[in-house]
Amino acid sequence: MAGDKTREQRVRSLSRAAIGEAKPFAIRNATKIDARGIVPHFWMISEEGRIVASGTRDEDFAATMERLHPASSPEVQPEVIDAAGKMLTPGYIDIHSHGAWESSFDDGDEGIATARAGHAVHGTTRQVLSLITNPLDVMCANMAAVARQCALRPDCLGAHLEGPFLALSRKGAHDPNCLRDPEPSVVDRLLEASQGCIRQITIAPELSHGIEAIRRFSEAGVVPAIGHCDADYAMAKRGIDAGARILTHVFNAMNGIGHRNPGPIPAVLEDRRVQVELINDGFHVQNPVVGMAFDLFAHRLALITDSMAATGCADGDYTLGKLAVNVEDGHARLVSNGAIAGSTLTLDVAVGRAIREIGISAVEAVEAATVGPACALGLDRPNDVTRYPLGLLAPGYAADALVQGAETWKVESVWCEGRRLV
Structure with a gap:
């Protein structure tokens, strides 16, 4: 269509x-x-x-x-x-999504309207609009568009900045030329330009100013997320203690669980203050591990799509930021190096496949698409973002x-x- x-x-x-x-x-x-x-x-x-x-x-x-x-x-x-x-069921809440219907949330007011429609028809009633890593001027302009839309419509919850404070070694489909350390002046510039619309930001805590930035964003009312990082167990613990409360798409763009090098996942498992994002498309995370995630992080999961502009569209050539992406069999990869470039998932599919293909109970699957993401951003209780919990x-x-x-x-x-x- x-x-x-x-x-x-x-x-x-x-x-x-x-x-x-x-x-x-x-x-x-x-x-x-x-x-x-x-x-x-x-x-x-x-x-x-x-x-x-x-x-x-x-x-x-x-x-x-x-x-x-x-x-x-x-x-x-x-x-x-x-x-x-x-x-x-309650409406689904997607706290990490980049677009749909050939549009990205980086594409200004019209792009936001189109991509929101592409997810609303699949039951996502509230959405945090994820912005890809770009030059700072571009990211500030994109946040201004998000702020305008959030002031107009309750289905837009705010912005998620996935970058630019990511580890080069775990950049995924982010432009390496735009990655940078979260120096205080840069953090202040983003906060000032956001007009209060940033809901969460993904940060690699091991960066030189990573822990300081996590603390600064948390104090400003933004929920920091650990992700796209090369952090070990101890660094992840430091990030959590500094205010990180989300793990960005668990198992992806981070160190795995090693018996002598635990990595960030066990650190998050131990600390119930942290909600855990999960992409259940069978591609980013295969079914046996999705089932394990539901067991490990019971009542702390937030199903996300990490969807990009090709969502709801045919296979073919697309872009993510300025990077060329090819979608084949519904799977998006960078043309340059074959790295996974988001998904074409919608939350109704994520919920349905959790129940039918993995054997998760309907209550648990719905919880992970509703209460789970609401808790991640404090939207399960009276708040300043939405009129009602x-x-x-x-x-x-x-x-x-x-x-x-x-x-x-x-x-x-x-x-x-x-x-x-x-």
Whole structure:
């Protein structure tokens, strides 16, 4: 569908919905699945972008609807959706994604709108917009576009800077000419240019000013992530103690687990303050290790896509920043050296394959795409980023919800803070 009129129409429609007003709605007769468990015959009611009531008894639903919207009232009655037993989950949250539908989050306002639509149709109701390593002037300009969009639409949570403070030896698909040490003046420049939109930043803690930068970003309200690093166990521990609270795409672009050189993964395993990103596409991390990650990091996983512009598009030639990328069989690699260059994954696929191919329970898989990423950024509780906490289908939480086909995990309807996107 890349480049066709249907896609352009969907981008416009979804963008209008995202910046529109929240409307009251109700969903009934659903099979609710969230981190608290599976509940059949579930209903919920949303007002002003948040869930105000939920339950399982039909008489309670009717009484609550009559109290909130009396039949005698002249006001417009809310939409009521009969889920007919289909699955109802919280909206998915992707805290590490670079783009979709031939667009990157580095491509300004239009690129952000297009890439967001490409993920929203797959159930990602909230997204942190990951920016690739670029010259500082470019990264500052890209953050300005992210800040503009975050001020307009609740589905954009802010920016993730994946670079420029990465180890050359673990650069992956990042431009080596733009990598640099996080000197205080550079850190201050990024913070000032961000207008408060940076949510997380990936840093190699072993860089000369790495630990100092982790501490500085943490003090500024940004969540530092350890990744694209050559850090050993002790250095990773120092990074965590300085304020790092995320491990960027576990197993990728870092030292593995050695019995005499443990590396950063055991350091994170020992410290429950850290949430762990995982790319479940069967390519970045193969199925047996995905299953092991769910066992090791129970309730601390955040499924991510690390998706790039080719997501939702055909195989072919693309770019990541200024680097040429070839996508074959859905796998993206740099043309220059064959390094993996992100993914073409969407979160609905990540959740579905965790359940069907790896045997993860539906509750655990949904948790890793909802509460897990929300916890990584402190969005599971009242905060300054979103109006309401994210990650659960419960009163007081944001009305972010997905109706999905029973057993198919195909997303059919999407709401973000009371706004119907799909």
